[in-house]
Each structure stands twice: as C-alpha cells, then as structure tokens.
Amino acid sequence: xxxxxxxxxxxxxxxxxxxxxxxxxxxxxxxxxxxxxxxxxxxxxxxxxxxxxxxxxxxxxxxxxxxxxxxxxxxxxxxxxxxxxxxxxxxxxxxxxxxxxxxxxxxxxxxxxxxxxxxxxxxxxxxxxx
Ligand SMILES: [Zn+2]
Numbered sequence: 001x002x003x004x005x006x007x008x009x010x011x012x013x014x015x016x017x018x019x020x021x022x023x024x025x026x027x028x029x030x031x032x033x034x035x036x037x038x039x040x041x042x043x044x045x046x047x048x049x050x051x052x053x054x055x056x057x058x059x060x061x062x063x064x065x066x067x068x069x070x071x072x073x074x075x076x077x078x079x080x081x082x083x084x085x086x087x088x089x090x091x092x093x094x095x096x097x098x099x100x101x102x103x104x105x106x107x108x109x110x111x112x113x114x115x116x117x118x119x120x121x122x123x124x125x126x127x128x129x130x
Contacts, residue, residue, distance in 0.1 A: 032109035035122045041079040042105045043126070046119045050076035052083065060089070069095065079105060 035043070055073040062068060070087040084098045107114060 033107045034110065035107065035114050035118055038107065039079070039104045040126070042102070043119060043123055045076060045079045045081065045105075046114075047116070047123055050074075050081055050083075051078060053077050055082075058087070081105060 035046075038046075052074040053076070055075050056071070058070045058072055060067055060070055067089045069089055070092065072085040072087065074083040074085070075081070080102045082100045084100075086095045086097070087093065088095050
C-alpha cells in the first residue's frame, strides 16, 4: 500500500527567454559599455552625485481649477542628466520621478551593477595618467 505524498512543485527555468532578450540587446547596442568607456563627467557624477540645478521649481499644476500636483525639473550642469519630479499637494511627498540620462552615461551588457568602488578606482586611474 503506497500513499502518495504531496506532488513536488517544479521550478520552471526560463533560460530560453533570457537568451533571446540578450541577443536582441546585443544587436542594437554595443555589447558592453564599461565604467572605463564612459565620459569624465559621467564618471564624476557617479562618484559624487549630480550637482542638480533647478530648471523649474515647484510649479503648481491645477486640474479643473483645483491644485493637483507640483512638478520640478532639475538638470545636472556636469553630465546633462535631467530629472522630472512630481509631488503631492499639499504634502510635498514625492509621487514619481523620471530621470533622463545622456547617451554616454549608462552602462550596458554588464552582469552586475557597477560598484562605487570600481568608479572610484577608474577616477584614480584616469587622474594618474592625466
Ligand atoms: Zn551629473
């Protein structure tokens, strides 16, 4: 007499899908953009953060005459990244933020997030050879 135990759940592997996506990405963009490939300005902003300047500051947006949100547009004078924030009225809580990076800011094709220590090392290496 055999009793059937609980059916073991199978974990589905999605290897195939990931491979298809990386193939697509490879076709459009350069395979890998490392920290050594990005501009001086982009590197500096990754290390020290963006020195944001206000393009517009807390603009009140009304919906059907009633105050609905505040918007704020910021721009980095060093690397030209732009940030568009939306805040709640009247709490000023951040509702959403959208960041638009210049072409040479973002890294591609790396398996892991770039560590800040790697950014610092690259800054050091560039300054040494300058
Ligand atoms: Zn910047």
